Amino acid sequence: MNxxxxxxxxxxxxxxxxxxxxxxxxxxxxxxxxxxxxxxxxWERNFSFPSxxxxxxARLLANENPYGPSxxxxxxxxxxxxxxxxxxxxDSMRLKEMLAEREGVTPDHIMLGPGSTDIxxxxxxSHFVSGGNIVSADPSYxxxxxxxxxxxxxxxxxxxxxxxxxxLSAMRAAIDKKTRLIYVCNPNNPMGSLTPNAxxxxxxxxxxxxxxxxxxxxxxxxxxxxxxxxxxxxxAQGKNVIVARTFSKIHGMAGLRIxxxxxxxxxxxxxxxxVRSNMGLCVTSIRGAMASxxxxxxxxxxxxxxxxxRAYVGEQLQSMGFSYVPSYTSFMIFPIDMPxxxxxxxxxxxxxxxxxxEINDKPWCRVSMGTMDEMKIFIEGLKKTLG
Ligand code: PLP
Numbered sequence: 001m002n003x004x005x006x007x008x009x010x011x012x013x014x015x016x017x018x019x020x021x022x023x024x025x026x027x028x029x030x031x032x033x034x035x036x037x038x039x040x041x042x043w044e045r046n047f048s049f050p051s052x053x054x055x056x057x058a059r060l061l062a063n064e065n066p067y068g069p070s071x072x073x074x075x076x077x078x079x080x081x082x083x084x085x086x087x088x089x090x091d092s093m094r095l096k097e098m099l100a101e102r103e104g105v106t107p108d109h110i111m112l113g114p115g116s117t118d119i120x121x122x123x124x125x126s127h128f129v130s131g132g133n134i135v136s137a138d139p140s141y142x143x144x145x146x147x148x149x150x151x152x153x154x155x156x157x158x159x160x161x162x163x164x165x166x167x168l169s170a171m172r173a174a175i176d177k178k179t180r181l182i183y184v185c186n187p188n189n190p191m192g193s194l195t196p197n198a199x200x201x202x203x204x205x206x207x208x209x210x211x212x213x214x215x216x217x218x219x220x221x222x223x224x225x226x227x228x229x230x231x232x233x234x235x236a237q238g239k240n241v242i243v244a245r246t247f248s249k250i251h252g253m254a255g256l257r258i259x260x261x262x263x264x265x266x267x268x269x270x271x272x273x274x275v276r277s278n279m280g281l282c283v284t285s286i287r288g289a290m291a292s293x294x295x296x297x298x299x300x301x302x303x304x305x306x307x308x309x310r311a312y313v314g315e316q317l318q319s320m321g322f323s324y325v326p327s328y329t330s331f332m333i334f335p336i337d338m339p340x341x342x343x344x345x346x347x348x349x350x351x352x353x354x355x356x357x358e359i360n361d362k363p364w365c366r367v368s369m370g371t372m373d374e375m376k377i378f379i380e381g382l383k384k385t386l387g
Contacts (some may be wrong), residue, residue, distance in 0.1 A: 003373055007241055010265075012182065016181065016231060018070065019230045028055065030384070053353065055239060055351060056351050056352065056353045057350070057351040057352060057353070057374075057377050058352045058353065058370055058371065058374035058377040058378050058381070059353050059368075059373060060234040060352065060353055060354050060367045060368040060369075060370050060375070060378055061353040061354055061355050061369045062254070062368065063189070063219075063249065063329070063330050063331045064248075064252075064254050064368065065248075065249060065251070065252035065254070065302055065330070066251055066370045066371050066374065067298070067301065067302055067305065067371075068252010068253060068254075068255050068298070068302070069251070069252045069256065069288065069292070070250065070251075070252060070291075070295040070298035071295075071298075072291040072292065072294060072295040072298070073167040073251070073252075073253060073256075073289075073291050073292045073295065074134065074170050075291065076287045076290065077256075077284045077287060077288045080283055080284050080285070080286075080287035080288075081284060081296070081351045083280075083283045083284075083287075084112070084283060084284070086115060086283065087283075088278070088281055088282065088283040088286050089278065091283050091287060091290075092112055092278045092281060092286055093107070094290065095112060095286050095289055096110040096112065096260075096291055098129040098290060098293060099260055099262075099293075102293070103232050103235070103236070103243075103249070103262050103376075104232070104233060104236045105232075105235055105236050105262060108265040109235060109236075109262055109263060109265060109268070110260055110261070110262055110270070111260060111261045111263065111268045111271065111272075111275060112258070112259075112260050112277060112278055112281055112286075113258075113259055113260065113261070113280060113281070114257035114258060114259075114280035114281055114282075114285070115248060115254075115257045115258065115259045116216070116218060116244040116245060116248070116259030116260070117143055117259070118259065118280060119242075119244045119259060119260065119261035120143045120144040120147070120214075120216070120244060121143065121147045122271050122274075122275045122277070123144065123145070123181070123214060123242060123261070123271060124144045124145075124147035124151065124153070124181075125147060125151055125271075125274060125275060126146040126270055126271040126274050126275070127148070127153075127180045127212070128147075128148040128149075128151040128152055128180060128181075129151055129152070129274070130152070131152045131153060131154075131178075131180075132154075132178045132179065132180035132181075132222070133153060133154045133156050133176070133178050133179050133180065133183045134148045134149075134152055134153050134154075134155055134156065134179070134180065134181050134182070134183060135156045135158065135174045135175055135181075135183070135211075136155070136156075136157065136171075136178055136182070136183035136185075137157075137158055137159075137160055137166045137167070137170050137171070137183075137184070137185070138157035138158060138159055138160070138385040139160065139179050139188075139190055139191060139357065139359055140183070140188055140189070141185045141188070141189040141190070141218075144181075144183050144207055144216075145183060146318065148180075148181070148277040149159060153180065156174045158170045158171045158174055160188075160193070163193070164188070164191045164325050165191035165194070165195040165196065166184060166186070166188070166194060166195040166200070166203075168195070168199055168200065168203040168256060170183075170319035171203070171207070172203065172206070172207060175207060175210050175211060179210065179211040180211060180212075181211060181212050181213075181214055182201065182207050182208075182211055182212070182213045182214065183214045183216070184203075184204070184213060184214065184216065185215075185216040185218075186200060186215060186216070186217065186220070186231075186249065186302035187219045187220065187222070187223070187327075187328040187329045189218070189219065189329070189331070190331070190333050190357050190364075190366045191325050191329030191333055192219075192246060192325055192326070192328060192329045192331055192332055192333055193325055193326070193327075193328065194223075194328045197228070197229055197313075199229050200231065201231065201234070201237060201241075204231050204234055204239065205234060205239055205242055206319075208234070208239045208240040208241050209240075211240075211386075212240045212241070212242055212263075212267060212296050213239075213240065213241045213242070214241075214242045214244065215231040215241060215242070215243050215244070216244045217230055217231070217232075217243055217244065217245055217247070218246045218247075218248070218249055219249060219328065219329040219330065220242070221249065221250035221299065221303070222250060222303060222328060222329050222330055223328055224303070224307070231243055235262050235263060237266065238264070239298075240264060240267065241263070242261055242262070242267060243261065243262045243263070244259065244260070244261050245259060245260055245261075245262070246259035247257075247259060247285075247288075247289050247292060249330060250299050250302055250303065251283070251289070251292045251299070252298070252302065253288060253289070253292060256282075256284070256285040257280075257282075258281065258284060258285045258286065258288070258289045263373075303371075305371070306330050306369045308370040308372065309370065309371070309372060309375045310327055310332060310380075312372065312375055312376075313332055313367065313369070313375055313378070313379065314326075314332070316379045317332075317334055320382070320383065320386075320387070322334045322335075322336075323335070330369045331366055331367060331368045331369060332364060332366070332369070333357070333364050333365065333366045333367075334364060335359075335362050335363070335365075336363050336364065336365050336386060337386065338363070338385070338386060339363065340356035340363035343356060343363060343365065343385060343386075344356055346384075346385040347381055347382075347385055350384065350385075352377060352378055352381040354367045354368075354378070355367075359368045362381075365382075
């Protein structure tokens, strides 16, 4: 690769981009409200992919599925290209029906979007235009929380327990009259950890009496034991719970941009009264998603290969003396003994893309599970960098 891909170049370009978009003032204003334990770095907040990302030998920075999209999805997309002159309303309806049947609800409980990011952001916009607070774990996935803050919400950040689960009793205690939403990411990003199912179910059922509970299940399909782990049946029971799912992870369709939310029809109406839902969707992606629902052998293969990569990285990290958080997802995280900037510069110089999160003032490396070849490149690069 001829362009020098360093993390500092990224920082400059993404800060510039954010300033141009007017993003920074909103984030800075909301920061004054917060005293978070978890402090993502600036570049992380304004993260954007540079065009020379293709030059990476190991692309392990966005929890993408290296094996997708499946053959079924490729075929469905090719076959639907000729439908590109028409809006996808009918196809959206059909996909909603298929998803509703799977989730045990009616189609008016489903909202589609170009990725679950769309569901996260639109939920945040519609719930925080008149302020209030959001209760969520810290560290956790920040997309919804950041949008909530940019729209005037304040963040009640609740540290995880010692074993990296959501501290549900502390979260329960944090809910007050101004709480507009509770966000739970399970399994959690960036920690890869899981919150015990029965406790979470009880929490969601109880807390949703006070405020809507948003459960982000982006990585749920990576669990070996998935049966009964989703909170979606609480929606079917009429609880004020919103579950977000994505086609970006186990389905291997991140670049095709499709995801969905399952919630009470009134909640979805509230969102749709402010922003439209289906208009960001392409017919090709909708058709691809329909085909992907049937591509179970591909999902199984992804789960198996991801588990193999996790086991390999775990063994290697252990032999190098790192302590890592046991992961239930397609990524792993561990603390490093080097300033985050230096670490990333050294890894990117070897054309290995990973992320660093500052947690309690200490840098942690988050590495996505790529192919076994990529994981070997990562371990070799890590040894050179920190060894
Ligand atoms: N939620 C979590 C926890 C994620 O990690 C991600 C992406 O990495 C998303 C949501 C958003 O994914 P997408 O917009 O591709 O569906």
